[in-house]
Amino acid sequence: MTDSDTLAARFEEHRGHMRAVAYRMLGSLAEADDAVQEAWLRLSRSDADAIENLGGWLTTVVGRVCLDMLRARTARREDPMDDTFIPDPVIRPLSQVDPEQEVLQADSVGLALLVVLETLEPAERLAFVLHDMFAVPFDDIAPIVERTSAATRQLASRARRRVQGATPSAEPDLGRQREVLEAFFAASRGGDFEALVSLLHPDVVQRVDAGALAKGAAASKLVRGARPVAEQAFMYRQYARFARLVLVNGTVGAITAPEGQPLSVMAVTVADGLITGMYILADPERLARLAPPSLED
Numbered sequence: 020m021t022d023s024d025t026l027a028a029r030f031e032e033h034r035g036h037m038r039a040v041a042y043r044m045l046g047s048l049a050e051a052d053d054a055v056q057e058a059w060l061r062l063s064r065s066d067a068d069a070i071e072n073l074g075g076w077l078t079t080v081v082g083r084v085c086l087d088m089l090r091a092r093t094a095r096r097e098d099p100m101d102d103t104f105i106p107d108p109v110i111r112p113l114s115q116v117d118p119e120q121e122v123l124q125a126d127s128v129g130l131a132l133l134v135v136l137e138t139l140e141p142a143e144r145l146a147f148v149l150h151d152m153f154a155v156p157f158d159d160i161a162p163i164v165e166r167t168s169a170a171t172r173q174l175a176s177r178a179r180r181r182v183q184g185a186t187p188s189a190e191p192d193l194g195r196q197r198e199v200l201e202a203f204f205a206a207s208r209g210g211d212f213e214a215l216v217s218l219l220h221p222d223v224v225q226r227v228d229a230g231a232l233a234k235g236a237a238a239s240k241l242v243r244g245a246r247p248v249a250e251q252a253f254m255y256r257q258y259a260r261f262a263r264l265v266l267v268n269g270t271v272g273a274i275t276a277p278e279g280q281p282l283s284v285m286a287v288t289v290a291d292g293l294i295t296g297m298y299i300l301a302d303p304e305r306l307a308r309l310a311p312p313s314l315e316d
Contacts, residue, residue, distance in 0.1 A: 026067050030059055033074050037081045043148045044085035046106030046133050049308070054084045075159065082149050083163045089141035103239040105228035105300045106133040107309060108284050110274060111266040113197075128152075129268045130286040130298045134226070135185045139178050146171050147178035187296050189270070190289040196271040199289050200264060204273070207252050207259035215252050219245035220293040227251075230302030237301075248297065258282060281306045 037058060041051035058080045070076045108130060136144055142164045149155040149163075161171040190196055199218060206214035225242040233239060242248050252259075261277045267286040275282045284306065288296035300306065 023063075026062070029067075029073055030062060030077070033077050036074065037077055040078060040081050040148065040153060041085050042107075042109075043128055043133070043136065043152060044082065044144060045088060046137060048107045048109070050088060054081055054088065057084045075155075078149070078153065078155060079159055079163060082145055082155075082160070086141055086145045086163060089144065093141060103226050103228050103241050104134075104137060105226060105298050106130060106137065107305070108267045108272070108286060108298075108300060109269075110272075110284060110309065113264055113266055113271070129189070129270055129288070131189070131288050131296055132182065132186050133268075134298065135182050138185070139181065142166070143174050143178040143181075146174035147182065150175045151179060187288045188290050189295075190291075193271055195292070196287070196289050197264060199292060199294060200271050200273065200287060203252070203294065204259050204262050207256045210253070210256055212249060212253050215249040216245050218294055219248055220290070220295040221245050223248050223293075223295055223297065225251060225297040225299065227299045228302055230304060233301070284309070 034055060037055045038051050041054040042048060045051055045054065058077055061080055061084075062077065067073075136148070139147065145164060146157075146160055149160050150157060157168045157171045157175070160175075161168045164171055164174065166174065190199075203215065203218050206218065221244065223243070223245055225240075225248045227240050227242070229237055229239045236254070242251055258275050258277065261282075262273045262275045265272055265274050265284075267273075267284060270286060270288075272284065272286040274284050283299050283301040285300075286298045287294050300309075
């Protein structure tokens with residue numbers, strides 16, 4: 020093997036980890052891949068022999084690339100992040116385990132957490148993700164955000180408080196999650212409105228991200244309360260028979276795909292046998308990129 024081949028092989032050993040870092044930083048699978056590719060370009064232009072800890076070096080480089088991407092994203096955005104925005108979901112069939120996807124699932128990064136991360140300032144998000152999720156020391160994070168270690172620690176602490184205050188508690192047992200979601204779709208297929216209400220927490224929050232082009236009843240929306248959320252499910256009950264249970268970011272969710280064409284992907288948070296949060300991506304353009312090619316059991 021040439022030196023270039025050896026370096027590429029060493030880089031590939033860290034690709035999954037870097038992609039996991041970038042996905043948590045950006046909430047976008049495509050942008051995460053772009054960040055990893057940029058890390059490779061920077062490595063190929065560097066004196067690799069002088070790098071003592073390649074994994075640590077690549078992690079901080081990916082972090083720096085993602086920080087620049089987040090800052091550019093913030094600068095382009097004229098309005099604050101819409102509270103209906105849903106980050107890219109990672110979808111897998113319930114019956115299959117894919118090693119690359121398992122890396123993305125590490126540390127149980129659910130959509131509920133990613134939604135909260137979208138509300139953080141770029142530097143806060145970087146400090147929280149690298150330190151709290153990947154145990155990168157503050158001394159290594161500080162140069163990336165151009166702060167002292169103490170100030171970087173405060174960034175992570177502030178982000179941690181916001182995350183803990185906004186992230187809903189969730190049932191960790193996949194079997195229990197599945198029971199609740201199966202009951203929800205059964206009630207929807209049967210047109211049983213009161214059964215739908217009974218499966219929803221009184222303060223349930225539903226986020227629907229239908230994209231910028233959707234209008235009217237199909238537009239993006241934020242719905243609160245058991246009966247209003249049940250009314251939304253009741254309105255679209257004719258599609259419930261097309262729903263297939265899948266894993267969405269490591270928890271039980273559903274993809275609705277009549278004739279194989281995905282209409283929506285839904286993740287939920289379940290606590291004490293009730294659905295407390297619903298996260299629905301219904302943007303056709305994004306679904307076309309994200310939906311897996313096959314969901315056969």
